[in-house]
Amino acid sequence: MTSSILTIGSASRDVFLLSKAFHVFPMPGNPNVLAECVTLGTKIDVDNLVLATGGGATNAAVTFQRFGFKTSVMSRIGADDSGESILKELRAALIDTSLITVAKKEATSYSTLLTTENGERTALVFRGASANFSEKDIKLSKINHDGVYLSSLGGNTALATSIARTCKQKGSFFAWNPGTQELKAGRGLDPIRKLANVLLVNLEEAQLLSGKSANDPKIQCELLALPGCITVITDGQNGAFVRKEKTTWHCRTSGVQSVSQTGAGDAFGSAFTAGIMNNLSVEDSLRLGTMNAENVVQHIGAKAGILAAWPKATELAAFRVRKL
Numbered sequence: 001m002t003s004s005i006l007t008i009g010s011a012s013r014d015v016f017l018l019s020k021a022f023h024v025f026p027m028p029g030n031p032n033v034l035a036e037c038v039t040l041g042t043k044i045d046v047d048n049l050v051l052a053t054g055g056g057a058t059n060a061a062v063t064f065q066r067f068g069f070k071t072s073v074m075s076r077i078g079a080d081d082s083g084e085s086i087l088k089e090l091r092a093a094l095i096d097t098s099l100i101t102v103a104k105k106e107a108t109s110y111s112t113l114l115t116t117e118n119g120e121r122t123a124l125v126f127r128g129a130s131a132n133f134s135e136k137d138i139k140l141s142k143i144n145h146d147g148v149y150l151s152s153l154g155g156n157t158a159l160a161t162s163i164a165r166t167c168k169q170k171g172s173f174f175a176w177n178p179g180t181q182e183l184k185a186g187r188g189l190d191p192i193r194k195l196a197n198v199l200l201v202n203l204e205e206a207q208l209l210s211g212k213s214a215n216d217p218k219i220q221c222e223l224l225a226l227p228g229c230i231t232v233i234t235d236g237q238n239g240a241f242v243r244k245e246k247t248t249w250h251c252r253t254s255g256v257q258s259v260s261q262t263g264a265g266d267a268f269g270s271a272f273t274a275g276i277m278n279n280l281s282v283e284d285s286l287r288l289g290t291m292n293a294e295n296v297v298q299h300i301g302a303k304a305g306i307l308a309a310w311p312k313a314t315e316l317a318a319f320r321v322r323k324l
Helices: 056-066 081-092 157-170 186-193 203-210 217-224 264-277 282-296
Strands: 004-008 012-018 023-027 030-037 048-054 070-074 076-078 101-103 109-115 121-126 147-150 173-176 198-202 230-234 240-244 247-251 321-323
Touching (some): 012 081, 056 070, 056 081, 056 147, 157 186, 186 203, 198 203, 198 264, 217 240, 217 247, 240 282, 264 282, 282 321
Parallel strands (some): 076 101, 173 198
Antiparallel strands (some): 023 030, 247 321
């Protein structure tokens, strides 16, 4: 039987601007932080421009659909050309869009991504309709899926709590990739985490969530570990770390060169969740997430590099996983 999944969160229109004129320097007064710089008051030549769609809910939905899930999206868009582009792309991918709210007086979320030669980027984000989720948009009665993948709700932790409780009541697998606005609540998110089957964050997000500055993903995994919840922390080229019960695993990256890192987190998180829901081991789910993310960073656009189908076991085996 095909599993069904509902992805909940943002949907956006993205424009990628690539230029050799985008330079990276240490931030004055804080050399541990890098800044992306352009010359003020001049015209900057852009070497490439790519229009795409993004947002945690729609990016994750494409992975699940390609991996064989019956997939639906619950999100908010505006009644504009950007929103129509998102709907058109999702429908072409055979993803159910009936639970997407079209806000007639709002604009669709829009991001401009200033992308450097090594794939790093600064994102200029207009959150638009994706910043204003309410009870009217999150139709709890419509959550009747085998799994729910929740990403950012623009900081609405009350809604995130309602979704988590509904998943618990209905027996739906619940994976959570909280957004930056939600993470500001720190340990206040513990009631939601206790209801999650999978928690997905990067290292910086883990530090916000734990309230501890430890720069070691293994330590952060231990700080955030909860019974019954698989804790996943990604750390860029350093790979991904997973904690389940009292065991921690680490999956190394293959070192592929990045063209654009946008969408890597969504690609990893959705593929890892797909693996766990399909009864793959933690190790193979780690491999699957890493493979999907590495394919995405080799393309411009959060969806362009998502794997077209479930990979072969021999392809997954190329990624090294070890217990720590």
